[in-house]
Amino acid sequence: MLDHLTFEPPKPKVIAGATGDWELVIGLEVHAQIASRAKLFSGASTQFGAEPNSNVAFVDAGMPGMLPVINEGCVALAVKTGLGLKAQINLVSAFDRKNYFYPDLPQGYQISQLYHPLVGEGEVIVDMGPGVARKVRIERIHVEQDAGKSIHDMDPHMSFVDLNRTGVALMEIVSRPDIRGPEEAAAYVAKLRQIMRYLGTCNGDMQNGNLRADVNVSVCRPGDYETYQETQDFSHLGTRCEIKNMNSMRFIQAAIDYEARRQIALLEDGKQVVQETRLFDPDKGETRSMRSKEEAHDYRYFPDPDLLPLEIEQAWVDDIAAGLPELPDEKKARFVKDFGLTEYDADVLTAEVENAAYFEQVAEGRDGKMAANWVINELFGRLKKDDREISESPISPARLGQIVDLIASDAISGKIAKEVFDKAYTEDRDPAEIVETEGLKQVTDTGAIEAAVDEVIAANPAQVEKAQANPKLAGWFVGQVMKATGGKANPKAVNEIVTAKLGL
Numbered sequence: 001m002l003d004h005l006t007f008e009p010p011k012p013k014v015i016a017g018a019t020g021d022w023e024l025v026i027g028l029e030v031h032a033q034i035a036s037r038a039k040l041f042s043g044a045s046t047q048f049g050a051e052p053n054s055n056v057a058f059v060d061a062g063m064p065g066m067l068p069v070i071n072e073g074c075v076a077l078a079v080k081t082g083l084g085l086k087a088q089i090n091l092v093s094a095f096d097r098k099n100y101f102y103p104d105l106p107q108g109y110q111i112s113q114l115y116h117p118l119v120g121e122g123e124v125i126v127d128m129g130p131g132v133a134r135k136v137r138i139e140r141i142h143v144e145q146d147a148g149k150s151i152h153d154m155d156p157h158m159s160f161v162d163l164n165r166t167g168v169a170l171m172e173i174v175s176r177p178d179i180r181g182p183e184e185a186a187a188y189v190a191k192l193r194q195i196m197r198y199l200g201t202c203n204g205d206m207q208n209g210n211l212r213a214d215v216n217v218s219v220c221r222p223g224d225y226e227t228y229q230e231t232q233d234f235s236h237l238g239t240r241c242e243i244k245n246m247n248s249m250r251f252i253q254a255a256i257d258y259e260a261r262r263q264i265a266l267l268e269d270g271k272q273v274v275q276e277t278r279l280f281d282p283d284k285g286e287t288r289s290m291r292s293k294e295e296a297h298d299y300r301y302f303p304d305p306d307l308l309p310l311e312i313e314q315a316w317v318d319d320i321a322a323g324l325p326e327l328p329d330e331k332k333a334r335f336v337k338d339f340g341l342t343e344y345d346a347d348v349l350t351a352e353v354e355n356a357a358y359f360e361q362v363a364e365g366r367d368g369k370m371a372a373n374w375v376i377n378e379l380f381g382r383l384k385k386d387d388r389e390i391s392e393s394p395i396s397p398a399r400l401g402q403i404v405d406l407i408a409s410d411a412i413s414g415k416i417a418k419e420v421f422d423k424a425y426t427e428d429r430d431p432a433e434i435v436e437t438e439g440l441k442q443v444t445d446t447g448a449i450e451a452a453v454d455e456v457i458a459a460n461p462a463q464v465e466k467a468q469a470n471p472k473l474a475g476w477f478v479g480q481v482m483k484a485t486g487g488k489a490n491p492k493a494v495n496e497i498v499t500a501k502l503g504l
């Protein structure tokens with residue numbers, strides 16, 4: 001089934017320095033908001049864009065004596081995500097307090113999972129072109145609370161705090177440093193997003209902060225990474241810097257590129273990379289130091305005494321596993337196999353689960369390649385132009401299927417089909433009805449075509465002579481006949497008749 005998973009790993013990105021080549025090593029910590037309507041430890045709503053401080057329960061506001069109560073739905077979605085990433089699910093995990101002061105963190109600590117995360121090791125296949133993919137190992141996924149939001153740009157003298165986001169459930173998905181270039185990093189985030197959207201565990205809206213990544217970057221010499229892989233000894237890798245809170249694929253790539261070059265310049269200058277947390281400035285395209293890297297002990301982590309260890313049952317996990325949908329890799333492989341699609345087309349069609357579902361309805365019982373062609377080239381092209389989602393498509397899968405049928409049965413030519421598509425799309429009409437009402441049915445009646453060919457031949461004796469000397473010019477006659485029949489003649493039949501009549 002997963003034939004396309006027999007792939008070659010892509011080459012790492014190499015940057016030529018003054019003293020030789022450098023390679024990039026990247027590990028990502030992705031914060032994904034769990035698609036839950038209530039927060040992780042309170043019943044407050046997670047609705048985006050609500051009136052500031054309207055979605056705040058006492059426990060979110062850190063009121064004395066308030067106790068957190070775990071939201072089972074959030075745990076189920078995190079488990080589902082783990083299963084989707086083929087990861088180990090830990091039946092016993094625990095919550096820890098990560099202590100730090102911040103005005104938008106009223107508790108004075110964030111509840112997270114340091115020592116015993118809910119999800120352990122997994123993996124993600126990141127496609128980098130047909131037959132080329134990187135396997136990125138997942139180290140762990142832990143569940144934690146989000147912080148609130150400080151607003152500094154509403155007043156010249158005051159800052160404001162909005163606690164709506166405080167306590168919203170996040171999954172932190174930590175990768176191994178297996179990513180080897182900026183494009184791979186973006187493709188990895190895109191793949192995680194795609195898998196979670198298939199699973200329905202995170203809606204992946206990066207603009208609303210639903211999905212954010214901390215990007216760890218280091219550089220090393222060719223060969224060093226392979227030594228690290230053999231030994232799993234991090235000392236073979238360079239010192240890393242962490243770029244915080246990136247919420248755009250484009251910025252992730254720009255930040256990595258800038259950061260790698262900055263580190264190379266330092267090293268080639270005989271200086272050292274200092275492990276630290278940096279911020280990316282999209283306007284300047286640079287990263288700058290935010291704070292020196294903090295260690296776990298700086299946060300005085302300790303098990304949260306308000307929460308019991310989280311124990312889940314294997315049977316419950318099995319239930320969630322049984323309800324997993326078909327995931328992108330499997331769907332893509334099936335599209336290639338069952339519908340005879342190219343990997344590229346299958347990739348486009350499975351990018352969003354809704355697109356895949358639409359395609360399958362069109363392709364069901366029809367020529368898969370033709371269906372793919374119409375969905376990708378005509379429909380997606382048109383939707384993109386109109387800035388619409390597939391759910392807003394004015395043409396239903398059944399109607400697009402009709403168009404494919406009309407072509408397959410030779411009722412209309414491909415060219416007329418585009419006209420029919422356009423009418424069905426803009427006028428909300430049935431393709432079969434359009435063909436009928438507007439008399440667009442293809443002329444396959446050879447008698448009518450013959451008459452049209454005869455007419456064109458009779459009117460253009462000089463052209464006939466030329467075509468007879470050079471058969472390539474017969475195409476001109478085909479064009480004329482098509483024109484004369486308003487594009488409705490069957491092009492194959494026209495071709496045959498023209499060739500015969502010209503004696504070619």
Ligand code: ADP
Pocket residue numbers: 025026027028029174175176177178216217218234237238239240
């Ligand atoms: P911390 O707890 O300090 O954030 P982790 O060990 O959890 O450190 O690693 C954080 C991230 O940094 C992980 O995604 C990991 O893969 C990545 N990472 C670790 N070492 C390197 C390195 N040398 N270069 C790039 N990324 C790295």
Ligand code: MG
Pocket residue numbers: 029
């Ligand atoms: Mg970290």
